[in-house]
Amino acid sequence: MKKETKMWDGRFESGMAKSMVDLSFSLHFDREMLAEDVAGSIGHAKGLVESGVLSEAEFQQVQEALNGILKDISAGKELFNAQDEDIHMAVERVLTERIGDLGKKIHTGRSRNDQVATDFKLYMRHRAAELVEQIVALQRVLLNLAEKHLGKVMPGYTHVQQAQPIYFSHYIMSFFFVLQRDRQRLENLLTTHSELPLGSGALAGSAFPYQRHLVAQELGFAGVSANSIDATAHRDMALEFLSDLAIIGSTLSRYAEDFVNWSSAEFGFLTLHDAFSSGSSMMPQKKNPDSMELIRGKTGRLGGNYIALFTTVKGAPLCYSRDLQEDKEPVFDSVQTVRICLQVMAEALESAQWNFATMEQKMLPALLATDLADLLVEAGVPFREAHHIVGDMVGQAARQGIEFTELADSYWEKLPGGVAWRRQLTFEFSINRRSIEGGTGLSSLKEQFRKAQTMLEQK
Secondary structure (H helix, E strand, O other): OOOOOOHHHOEEEEEOOOHHHHOOOOOOHHHHHHHHHHHHHHHHHHHHHOOOOOOOHHHHHHHHHHHHHHHHHHHOOOOOOOOOOOOOHHHHHHHHHHOOOHHHHOOOOOOOHHHHHHHHHHHHHHHEEEEEEHHHHHHHHHHHHHHHOOOOEEEEEEEEEEEEEEEEHHHHHHHHHHHHHHHHHHHHHHOOOOOOOOOOOOOOOOOOOOOOHHHHHHOOOOOOOOOOOHHHHHOHHHHHHHHHHHHHHHHHHHHHHHHHHHHHOOOOOOEHHHHEOOOOOOOOOOEEOOOHHHHHHHHHHHHHHHHHHHHHOOOOOOOOHHHHHHHHHHHHHHHHHHHHHHHHHHHHHHHOOOOOOHHOOOHHHHHHHHHHHHHHHHOOOHHHHHHHHHHHHHHHHHHHHHHHOOOHHHHHOOOOOOOOHHHHOOHHHHHHHHOOOOOOOOOHHHHHHHHHHHHHHHO
């Protein structure tokens, strides 16, 4: 039986220890980049045609075989084995088995260093573009909710205490606009990290007349890397990507926290669909907002993945060290985590029941205290004095166990607007005063809708 050989066996007299195999082999996770490895190798092969290493006919044979490997694996066929160290060597081995010595030419002028850097960069670019589409899909859900329920009022909160009245749509649109920044960060990633590493070799560049710009165009890169050491040694794109994903997780987590609270009996603002809830193994009455709790909880691992890679690369010497193999699992995990969290958030919000009657019933007259202070300012009272006057009224009411709007006429008659101001103070009055750009007023919200629609149409 023919002994299985490795790509570098010519230098070594013995094989790897089993413990070393367990430590170093990565096929079990980096096969996630199969499509990118095939695409990268096809692009590289096209460059080898221009270099005179492959003929056009040989290139066609290589391309067909590589696509066949991808098709077979995608169909569920298991082509790899325990001796394959990583996805790159696994694909090359199968390619050589299928087309013979021609398969051995594919690595000409290429190191695993620039091959891995290219495949990984392609993977992150592809996943970032897909996540942008998922963010846009969630934004569409939010804009539809905001437009559908325009005019519904609710208490706005600071410190988880009722603060000022707002439209429900204003709250939902805040989610839309923070997601827009999350989207922009991913789009900036795609713009910043658009240089092809292939052609950099191990660290010094390829010795062949390799048409890098042709390969870059083939693989969807805007240009080629300016320095081969930089191209193979650095993992700042992965760090930036992980940071972007952690921030998306934080965005989703903060809104999930509100939705957990809103679904409680104490709030009663939200009823999640059964499909995004769970029960208790002991208490038959429970309906738990597990979808939101899990989204909230997943954010910890997203931050942890960033810290894990940051810690790995901060002391890795130039050019390439095997430490950098640790770059992929955190990224793969974060991509999958954010992907499912975005999907669940969109589906959960689209199918949720919003209890607007309960929201309005829960609104306390104290939400109007700031508006009374503003009326005093408009009557010529300095704001700090107005703040004190209204604060004293709220305190007096609290001591009497009533709302400040229920104070006796004698309190209101001391104010410039008298008792008429009490009748003027309504939630609609408060909200409609805030039609400033970015505010919760009706005209402001309609402008937010217009801006949001423009953002959705931008590609």
